Amino acid sequence: MKVEENKEQRISDLEREINRLKIELQNTRLREIEKEKNLNNYIRELGEAKQFNVGSLLREKELQTQAESWERIVDELAHSINTDVYVAVSAMSKFLDNPKIKKASYHTKQIRDLTQLLLLYLRRKDVTYSNEFAELDLQEVVQQQIELIKDGISTLRLSSDEHQDLVMSMKIPVSKSGESTISITKEFVDAIPLIVKDLIRNAMKHTSEDDPKVEVSINETANFVEMEIFNNGAISEKLADWFNKNLMDDPENMPKSSKVGMRVVKKWVDLLKIETRYFRDEESDTTKVRLNFAKRIQYEKD
Known part of the structure; x- marks a missing residue:
């Protein structure tokens, strides 16, 4: 069982x-x-x-x-x-x-x-460079470019005739501390006035319509000559980010004239390794762009 x-x-x-x-x-x-x-x-x-x-x-x-x-x-x-x-x-x-x-x-x-x-x-990649350097006084460059911009003030396409008249009569102080002379590879000497002119144009274009103000300061440091361009009108955060962060997409409502000028500036400061950055203060409604020019700018092929 x-x-x-x-x-x-x-x-x-x-x-x-x-x-x-x-x-x-x-x-x-x-x-x-x-x-x-x-x-x-x-x-x-x-x-x-x-x-x-x-x-x-x-x-x-x-x-x-x-x-x-x-x-x-x-x-x-x-x-x-x-x-x-x-x-x-x-x-x-x-x-x-x-x-x-x-x-x-x-x-x-x-x-x-x-x-x-x-x-x-x-x-630029095919040119044989002379290895010679040209000197530039940045204070003189700034003053020359201000005069040129005012000569062609209508090209700023400001919002009104009143704003244009105020910008035209506006005094732009240019202060300096230390030396303001730099040297640069001879073939690229004309790029510096181009950069300065477009940045000052942008500052003048985005000033207050009632009381426009633009100021330029140049200060010598140990290895650089620092330039700051100030204006009383805050650029948009998108425009500042587009310039500072090298974004590909263009900011909305960016004027075509500003877009072309700023693109040109970005190309040249990148090529010549000039550290350039926008700072905006929405609270005080102001903008400042800072450039650090090496005292000796030497172009080197990639």
């Missing part, structure tokens, strides 16, 4: 074990199916990533080709403009005793210098 009970118990235990193994086998199959699904997903994602990478490389090559094509077009246009400007400057040089022609000649020379800068920027 006991033998029979042991057999039944043994059979019962085996049946339970078989059922347990069946369940475990079923779970194992489910896990394998899940693993297979995950593997297929990974394979699909890998294929998509490879396809995207190939597409990105093709797109990058296409954009590079377009950029090179536009550089050639701009290069040819700059040469054409330079030729016409040279003729204009030569013609005006005979009548410099006339104040109006003298002023027009000065502005035309600036166009010539900017065109040459554009050509230099496009060919």
